[in-house]
Amino acid sequence: MINRSDVEHVARLARLGLTDEEIDRLVPQLSRILEAVGKLSAVDTSSVGPTAQVIALENVMRDDVARPSMSREAALAEAPIREGGLLRVPVVLEEGR
Amino acid sequence: MAVSTRYETIIGIEVHAQLRTESKMFCSCATAPPPGEKDEPNTRTCPVCMALPGTLPVINRKAVELVMLTGLALDCEIQTAAVRFERKNYFYPDLPKGYQISQYALPLCANGRLEVPVPAEETSVSIGITRAHLEEDTARLQHGGRGYSLLDFNRAGVPLMEIVTEPDVRSPAQARAYGETLRDILRYIGASDGDMETGSMRIEGNVSLRPIGTDAFGTKVEVKNLNSFRSLERAMEFEVARQADALERGERLVQETRGWHETEGRTMTQRAKEEANDYRYFPEPDLPPLRPSEEWVARLRASLPELPAARRARYVDGLSLSAYDAEVLTADLALADYFDAVVAAGIAPKSAANWVTGEFSRLLNQHAAEGLRSSAVGLRPAGLAELISGVEGGKVSAANAKTVLAEVFATGESPKAVVDRLGLQQVGDAESIGAEIEAVMAEFPSQVAEYRSGKPQLFGFLVGQVMKRTAGRADARLVNDELRRRLEE
Incomplete structure (x- = not known):
């Protein structure tokens, strides 16, 4: 079960400011989502090893060769605010790291 | 606190x-x-x-x-x-x-x-x-x-x-x-x-x-x-x-x-x-x-170069260098490699260390401001080895060898080319040095007379005059011997 402090914690990690009403709504919503995913726990996996990858590939690597990058124009095309070739963002304090 | x-x-x-x-x-x-x-x-x-x-x-x-x-x-x-x-x-x-x-x-x-x-x-x-x-x-x-x-x-x-x-x-x-x-x-x-x-x-x-x-x-x-x-x-x-x-x-x-x-x-x-x-x-x-x-992993292990600690130990235990020289040489991989190459060209380790950590490093640092790195120096280790052998074999004086090295750094020429261009081959035969000494003695008769009457400090002045006449190329040891012999005659 998800409680209010779980929602607050996850919101803080995602840097989302939630109102009390939003938290009230999210507590049961997230609980129901977790419950649904939790149904997978009923499956007997005692004979299956931990799996992080299902593609039958390994050791896929590339040679260390540099290729041309995007233009700065393209890189910053979606940036709301720019300043001299740099992307401008609000100050974020270090506490989230 | x-x-x-x-x-x-x-x-x-x-x-x-x-x-x-x-x-x-x-x-x-x-x-x-x-x-x-x-x-x-x-x-x-x-x-x-x-x-x-x-x-x-x-x-x-x-x-x-x-x-x-x-x-x-x-x-x-x-x-x-x-x-x-x-x-x-x-x-x-x-x-x-x-x-x-x-x-x-x-x-x-x-x-x-x-x-x-x-x-x-x-x-x-x-x-x-x-x-x-x-x-x-x-x-x-x-x-x-x-x-x-x-x-x-x-x-x-x-x-x-x-x-x-x-x-x-x-x-x-x-x-x-x-x-x-x-x-x-x-x-x-x-x-x-x-x-x-x-x-x-x-x-x-x-x-x-x-x-x-x-x-x-x-x-x-x-x-x-x-x-x-x-x-x-x-x-x-x-x-x-x-x-x-x-x-x-x-x-x-x-x-x-x-x-x-x-x-x-x-x-x-x-x-x-x-x-x-x-x-x-x-x-x-x-x-x-x-x-x-x-x-x-095995391939990488085989490609691992000799690490600084092992290299320092090899220099001290194997080549009898001082701990200080070993430290200075191994602090820079390119310098250590350069030193090894000079030794491989036949120079005694102590001698090679003196030149590489001394005059060579001094010039390297001086030119570092111009973006020169030891790995990019025009002077190949064999060239420095040749110059050191020249000094040890009496072909170039130690003082002139420093001049040669400075020229090599400035112009990128080989040491031999610089020696030839500046005429810095050491004059090492007793006959030509004898002639220069005679000329100096003839030019400064009163100083010769004063030396002979008990003013040994004038010896240095006369040596200096001979070196001046030969533009520093005379073998200093030979000048000393020959001058003393003539003055005592």
Whole structure:
């Protein structure tokens, strides 16, 4: 079960400011989502090893060769605010790291 | 603040080193601007390192090799069976994906050890290496202090290696020695530039104290913002004193991250740990598993160059060089290689060391401002060897050899060409030197007479005149012998 402090914690990690009403709504919503995913726990996996990858590939690597990058124009095309070739963002304090 | 002797200092060190690759960790963007070009912000990005939707990372093989090579140099076990990249999730503007691809549970290298000479304590300590793993660097964030920050993504995705020690470091001097020893190794094996000033190598120190004779660790403080090995040592000294002081006063220390302020010479609270570190690591689903083969590891092991410590030992024990000469030579891989080549060309080690650490290094440093590196000097080791043999065989005077070397650095000519052009072949036959001496004696009859009547100090004046007439090319020993013989006649 998800409680209010779980929602607050996850919101803080995602840097989302939630109102009390939003938290009230999210507590049961997230609980129901977790419950649904939790149904997978009923499956007997005692004979299956931990799996992080299902593609039958390994050791896929590339040679260390540099290729041309995007233009700065393209890189910053979606940036709301720019300043001299740099992307401008609000100050974020270090506490989230 | 006096450091209390009632506490034992416990330090663990984390190093981040940018790897020396051409391209980024998971994409083909260059890691640096083309040689000679200015680093313009946001000019080395692509959809992968900007985290545009639908892109996928591909592992840079060279970066994996450099971390394994480092692991081998640090006596680590290379994890061939199971290596894993994981997502370290946090939300911050310098991280376009919202997570950093890193390694957590299954790093490439683990359980190593590094012998660190600590000259300040006249000892050497063995520091356990917990792990060395591979990750990607973040974008560069400039805090302007104007209510906003500026982002440059050129650094985002540059291969980064993290090396973590066991809490085995027992003093600030040891911390510094560890950092310097590690830097030398990273440079020797070509893994990183190891440059603290430019940030290609970054160090954090975890410091705690515990009463001498106890086992439990005290409260740990992480110190960041260390821009040189000197600041590392100073910051550790400050922190040890600060913590001892607090403990003496019965205060409770908090586990926190503190930043070192170079000009003020102290650490300051950056943030308390609390629950902030919730990175929710999980295996990176976008990368197929990495399983380095035993053959690959064996090949890398075979390619490992002689490391600084082994080389110093070889110079001292095998070539009978002084510890000082060995230290100076091995501090720079290119210089050590140059020295080896001069010795291989037939010059006695002591002689080769004198020239390479002396006049040669002096000229190298002088020209360093012009961008000359020992690896790029026009003077091949065989050329220097020829010049040294010339001096030892009496063909060029030692003083003129220095002039020749300076000319070689300035013009790029071979030593032989400079000797010929400037006519610096040493005059070494008794007959021609005799003729010059006769000429000087004829020019300064009164000085000759005074010498003969008991003024030996005039000998130096007469030698000087002979050297002047031969433009310094005369064999000084022969001039002395021949002049004395004629004056005593």
